[in-house]
Amino acid sequence: MPTPSLASLPIRRLTLHDLTACADLSEDRGWPREEHKWGFLLTAGKGYGIDDPDGGLVAACVVTEYGSWERTELGAIGMVLVAGRHARQGVGRRLMRHVVSLMGTTPLTLFATPFGRPLYEELGFKVTGRSEMLRGHFTPGGTESRVPTRPAVAEDLPSILQLDEEAFGTDRTPLITRLPSFADQLRVAEENGRIIGYTAAWPNMDTHVVGPLIARDTETAKALIASLAAHTHRPLRTDIDVRHEELLSWARARGLASVAVNAVMTYGITELPGDWRRRVAPLTVAAG
Numbered sequence: 001m002p003t004p005s006l007a008s009l010p011i012r013r014l015t016l017h018d019l020t021a022c023a024d025l026s027e028d029r030g031w032p033r034e035e036h037k038w039g040f041l042l043t044a045g046k047g048y049g050i051d052d053p054d055g056g057l058v059a060a061c062v063v064t065e066y067g068s069w070e071r072t073e074l075g076a077i078g079m080v081l082v083a084g085r086h087a088r089q090g091v092g093r094r095l096m097r098h099v100v101s102l103m104g105t106t107p108l109t110l111f112a113t114p115f116g117r118p119l120y121e122e123l124g125f126k127v128t129g130r131s132e133m134l135r136g137h138f139t140p141g142g143t144e145s146r147v148p149t150r151p152a153v154a155e156d157l158p159s160i161l162q163l164d165e166e167a168f169g170t171d172r173t174p175l176i177t178r179l180p181s182f183a184d185q186l187r188v189a190e191e192n193g194r195i196i197g198y199t200a201a202w203p204n205m206d207t208h209v210v211g212p213l214i215a216r217d218t219e220t221a222k223a224l225i226a227s228l229a230a231h232t233h234r235p236l237r238t239d240i241d242v243r244h245e246e247l248l249s250w251a252r253a254r255g256l257a258s259v260a261v262n263a264v265m266t267y268g269i270t271e272l273p274g275d276w277r278r279r280v281a282p283l284t285v286a287a288g
Helices: 016-028 035-044 091-103 117-122 154-168 218-229 245-253
Strands: 011-014 046-051 057-067 072-082 108-112 126-136 149-151 185-191 194-204 207-215 236-241 257-267 279-281
Touching: 011 091, 016 035, 016 046, 016 057, 016 072, 035 057, 035 072, 035 194, 046 091, 057 091, 072 091, 091 117, 108 117, 117 126, 117 257, 126 245, 149 218, 154 185, 154 194, 154 207, 185 218, 194 218, 207 218, 218 236, 218 245, 236 245, 236 257
Parallel strands: 072 108, 207 236
Antiparallel strands: 011 046, 046 057, 057 072, 108 257, 126 236, 126 257, 149 185, 185 194, 194 207, 207 279, 236 279
């Protein structure tokens, strides 16, 4: 039987049954397998992929939708991957066009590497910001922030959700309520009994990823990062909006080295909703 052309292979929804195939695809492109993250994204969001007749996946991506139950207000696209043997044959473009079409008039956002940015620009995405990826062992030093932090408890969830929606600009309840089972740490900062920031650290290969990080101000963000670092022996990794210059300088001075700078891109809106001053780092660049 002749091998079907890539253009004729159907695009379908992915499920948790595709977890191994998604991890294999990551590994094929030189990424970590990240099965923990794939599992989270495939349950919190919607995966789309193309099956390879010879086994595995030709391509995959995930869309995480935010907003009310009645209306999706923002979609985050991530984990856009094409198998190396099928690269540069228009597969990624076809998959992205499919997703953009499915989302209709819903505004979209994504984090783009320099390699992927030209494709997204061709599809109409615009660069509206940048984030800097940092990685390393956190070394305490100097005078750390005195903002008090503690582990989050179940009773904190309503306050966390309210704070998150104010900073992110739309409701992320389905994502945030999964954090206690996804993350190894979930911590809050508070002042006079009121929560003014929160963050999580979740396992990703040999690191703990810091995200989301929502904080009233720089001192609160520092306190939250330092509190996570004090409870892990793993290197930390995070993606911080480059407008948080003081926080970035502080993090670099404490051992987190700059790894990459990625573009934050949007489609259908000129900038992300919410308050960037409090929206410091995403849960993961794949989900915003």
